[in-house]
Every structure is written in C-alpha cells, then in structure tokens.
Amino acid sequence: GNSVTQMEGPVTLSEEAFLTINCTYTATGYPSLFWYVQYPGEGLQLLLKATKADDKGSNKGFEATYRKETTSFHLEKGSVQVSDSAVYFCALTATGANSKLTFGKGITLSVRP
Amino acid sequence: DAGVTQSPTHLIKTRGQQVTLRCSPKSGHDTVSWYQQALGQGPQFIFQYYEEEERQRGNFPDRFSGHQFPNYSSELNVNALLLGDSALYLCASSLVGDSYEQYFGPGTRLTVT
Numbered sequence: 206g207n208s209v210t211q212m213e214g215p216v217t218l219s220e221e222a223f224l225t226i227n228c229t230y231t232a233t234g235y236p237s238l239f240w241y242v243q244y245p246g247e248g249l250q251l252l253l254k255a256t257k258a259d260d261k262g263s264n265k266g267f268e269a270t271y272r273k274e275t276t277s278f279h280l281e282k283g284s285v286q287v288s289d290s291a292v293y294f295c296a297l298t299a300t301g302a303n304s305k306l307t308f309g310k311g312i313t314l315s316v317r318p
Numbered sequence: 319d320a321g322v323t324q325s326p327t328h329l330i331k332t333r334g335q336q337v338t339l340r341c342s343p344k345s346g347h348d349t350v351s352w353y354q355q356a357l358g359q360g361p362q363f364i365f366q367y368y369e370e371e372e373r374q375r376g377n378f379p380d381r382f383s384g385h386q387f388p389n390y391s392s393e394l395n396v397n398a399l400l401l402g403d404s405a406l407y408l409c410a411s412s413l414v415g416d417s418y419e420q421y422f423g424p425g426t427r428l429t430v431t
Contacts, residue, residue, distance in 0.1 A: 209360075241422075246424075247424060248322070248408065248422040248423050248424040248425055249361070249408065249410075249422040250422070251419055251420075251421075254419070294360050294361075296360075304374070305351065305363040305366060305374055305376065306351075306353075306361070306363060306410075306420060307363070308360030308361050308362075309360050310358070310359055310360050311358075311359070311360050
C-alpha cells in the first residue's frame with residue numbers, strides 16, 4: 206500500500222536559519238505529493254503541491270521538488286520565521302480524482318527569535 | 319466565503335456510547351472526506367462521500383459510519399466507543415474533478431473516558 210515517511214522530530218531552529226524536512230514515499234503509479242501545515246489551534250492547510258515528477262511546488266518561501274528517482278519530496282525554506290512554527294505533514298494521493306490522502310506522522314517545527 | 323466548518327469543537331463521551339460529528343463543506347464543494355488524527359500522528363483516512371454515497375473507505379471498522387445530505391453536509395457516527403477512538407476528527411471537502419486540493423476544517427476533539 207501507499208505510505209509516507211517523514212524524518213523524526215521535533216525540529217528547533219533559530220530565526221533566519223535554513224530549513225529542510227525530509228519526506229520519502231512508497232506508492233504505486235504516479236502519486237501527487239503535498240505538504241500540509243497545521244498551526245496551533247487551526248486546521249490543516251495546504252502549503253504546496255506537485256503533481257508529476259520534477260515539478261516544484263512553492264508557497265510562502267517554502268519549496269519542494271517531486272523526485273521520482275529517489276521517491277522524495279523534501280521541504281525547504283531558506284530563512285525561517287517565528288511565524289513558521291507549526292506541524293508539517295507530507296502527504297500523497299494515488300492517481301485519480303479525489304483519492305484519499307495518505308499522511309506521514311508530521312514533524313513539529315519551533316522557531317526561536 | 320465560509321470554509322469547512324465542524325461541530326462540535328470538543329466532545330467528551332463514555333466508553334460504549336455513540337457519537338455524531340457534523341461537517342459543512344466549503345461553498346461549492348460536493349465531496350466530503352473524514353480523517354482521524356490521533357495525538358502525535360498524521361491523519362488517517364476514514365471514508366469519503368460523494369452524491370450521498372460512500373465512495374472510498376479506509377481501514378476502519380463498521381462502528382464508523384457516515385452520511386451525506388443533499389446539501390453536501392456530512393455526519394460521522396461512531397458506535398460503541400472505545401478509549402482508542404479518542405482523537406481529533408477532521409473533515410475535508412473538495413470538488414469532484416479538482417482532485418488536488420482538499421480543504422480541512424478545524425476538527426472535533428473527541429475524548430472517550
């Protein structure tokens with residue numbers, strides 16, 4: 206079956222530090238890949254997505270590239286802010302419309318001023 | 319435009335009881351999915367409703383059932399509650415044909431004692 210593996214957390218960084226959160230996946234076919242973010246007390250929000258190999262998703266300074274050869278979708282940001290403190294989830298959907306999302310366990314990011 | 323709304327926000331039940339959670343999708347959306355998020359884990363897909371029918375189902379027992387109404391809102395019912403059902407229950411809505419983005423509600427926190 207499909208699965209998503211995220212690096213173990215939590216992660217604590219100082220403001221303006223570089224961020225990388227690793228995500229690898231197992232799936233049949235050609236999944237679509239996502240990063241969702243969950244701010245304290247709020248619901249999940251889509252941060253970025255990539256729907257085919259070599260696509261780069263980007264939003265709010267975050268980027269992730271769909272690497273089929275390494276089955277990875279690592280999240281990066283060049284300079285984190287305190288407001289980026291949240292839980293980040295990597296997820297995928299199998300090929301097809303409105304397929305269910307399969308999530309990783311999530312990783313908590315804390316950014317210190 | 320209201321996003322996805324869920325009610326109630328919090329709920330405390332006793333083992334063996336039954337519970338009903340409610341979800342109103344984002345305006346214009348016709349598909350509702352439910353997820354269970356245990357503490358410290360990623361959301362797990364329960365099922366998805368479209369045109370008042372269950373389209374997909376995850377690995378959850380029959381104690382979990384649902385319904386979708388003609389106005390696209392949805393209910394999640396859980397019978398014979400177990401302590402392990404304590405979790406955040408998330409509703410997500412989407413539009414058939416737009417397979418890449420699901421909008422999540424803030425969730426209902428269910429505690430079973």
